[in-house]
Amino acid sequence: MIFLLIGVTEATRVNGELPELNAQVLRPSLSSERMLFTEEATVFPDGFFSAVSAEYTDAPILYRWHSGATVDLIDLLLQSDIAFGYTYAGYQTSLLMPIYLQSTGLAGSERGVGDLQVDVKKAFTDGSFDPVGTAIRLGVEVPTATMKAPLGASGWGWDFSVMLDKDFGPSKRCGFRSFCSLFRGVVNLGHAGIPEDNLENLKWDSRFFARAGMGMMVSGRWGLSFEASTHFIYTDRDNTAGRPIELTSSIFGELGEHWRIRAGGGKGITQGIGSPTGRAILLLSYEPQSW
Numbered sequence: 001m002i003f004l005l006i007g008v009t010e011a012t013r014v015n016g017e018l019p020e021l022n023a024q025v026l027r028p029s030l031s032s033e034r035m036l037f038t039e040e041a042t043v044f045p046d047g048f049f050s051a052v053s054a055e056y057t058d059a060p061i062l063y064r065w066h067s068g069a070t071v072d073l074i075d076l077l078l079q080s081d082i083a084f085g086y087t088y089a090g091y092q093t094s095l096l097m098p099i100y101l102q103s104t105g106l107a108g109s110e111r112g113v114g115d116l117q118v119d120v121k122k123a124f125t126d127g128s129f130d131p132v133g134t135a136i137r138l139g140v141e142v143p144t145a146t147m148k149a150p151l152g153a154s155g156w157g158w159d160f161s162v163m164l165d166k167d168f169g170p171s172k173r174c175g176f177r178s179f180c181s182l183f184r185g186v187v188n189l190g191h192a193g194i195p196e197d198n199l200e201n202l203k204w205d206s207r208f209f210a211r212a213g214m215g216m217m218v219s220g221r222w223g224l225s226f227e228a229s230t231h232f233i234y235t236d237r238d239n240t241a242g243r244p245i246e247l248t249s250s251i252f253g254e255l256g257e258h259w260r261i262r263a264g265g266g267k268g269i270t271q272g273i274g275s276p277t278g279r280a281i282l283l284l285s286y287e288p289q290s291w
Helices: none
Strands: 047-065 070-088 091-104 110-113 116-125 133-142 157-174 177-193 207-217 222-233 245-254 259-268 278-286
Touching: 245 278
Parallel strands: none
Antiparallel strands: 047 070, 047 278, 070 091, 091 110, 091 116, 116 133, 133 157, 157 177, 177 207, 207 222, 222 245, 245 259, 259 278
């Protein structure tokens, strides 16, 4: 039997069998103003909305042989996420479909789609005016992936998260709104229930996740943000293969009264599945009306 070790963003089954899991553990936040992956406690105004992204991810999952040699389960990944939804009375419902334009690695060169994400998000308070902004989100992942690479789960999954944010600092003229605060801090805490997959030295299973970010306005319409994300497997929390940390920085801005853009990049700074060597993403969203 071949003995395998987990290294940076790596996992495998016995004898090199491809795992049935989704190594893309982060997905873009649709209604956030300043963050890419950390969800702010805001929803779109009532009406239809849409978003499209282009993303490059380098080596989100690989395994290392006992000799030290490594094999990329996913080497290079190019994808586009297409999302649309509707907001009514503070309830935001959305569908997001990952489209994998190119994936290379142990499974060869592939193209296909990922697991469909269906979300419902409800905002309760606004961090711009209230002591803290609060929202919750419930999501379901439908196993629609067509890829051999580890870019889709073996069954249905779900996740639940709580979002907190707060605006602070001096107010200034802010795009198409009258004023906004210079800084915004955001925290997400959540649970992801996912299908189990037994890897060589890790049981891939339900996990706790946390994300945090800080956004700062630089001009009337543009700003900078910095984010950190992590998760750990409940049943194997000390295993670094299931406990990645990724840092991201981005710019955000308004292109018009209805259009927003976010662009950034990051990388994993610790070992763990889904923590890539590098990541770059561009996200464009259409809103029913100005914020």
